Amino acid sequence: NAGVTQTPKFQVLKTGQSMTLQCAQDMNHNSMYWYRQDPGMGLRLIYYSASEGTTDKGEVPNGYNVSRLNKREFSLRLESAAPSQTSVYFCASSIQGSNQPQHFGDGTRLSIL
């Protein structure tokens, strides 16, 4: 049982390049999330999808776009990468509804030069 799978695990980009981070879950969860984790800032929500076909902005959405491809997959796209987007990106999923714990993947470590 894989849970939440993120690809790639590591990536180095140049400023201005574009990239899509992939996330897939096999727990039949309705809701999916993208976070970034930076030293001294904690985990911050970028975008989330409460259910298939819906997406909403989180705390730090600028510079990112998302696509909920189907129930299993939720991708995060950087259209024109900036050094400020250097971070560790985590995808999570949960049963739909409030009070439900989110389950995380192991992250994508992204460096932008």
Added chain:
Amino acid sequence: EDQVTQSPEALRLQEGESSSLNCSYTVSGLRGLFWYRQDPGKGPEFLFTLYSAGEEKEKERLKATLTKKESFLHITAPKPEDSATYLCAVQPGPSPRLTFGEGTQLTVNP
């Protein structure tokens, strides 16, 4: 604005030395408080959900408690394998959005 503050930032214990981690929060309409464990290079691993003041949950050497303003994660007789960063998060209102604290880095020496 919802806020979560965890203390201490770092804690070093000897094996068997019990202690507590603190999570203080201000939120409008708490729906749930979550504790996670994060190992280096890994994603957060879910530990507990607490819903209302007075609630307690236990798992092995860990016990989480909740009041109206803070939560404690008590670690009894810790072992080196309990070394990790412990994260606290709150869920305000009906939205599934979580607000995380910055975590407490726990090191347990043998």
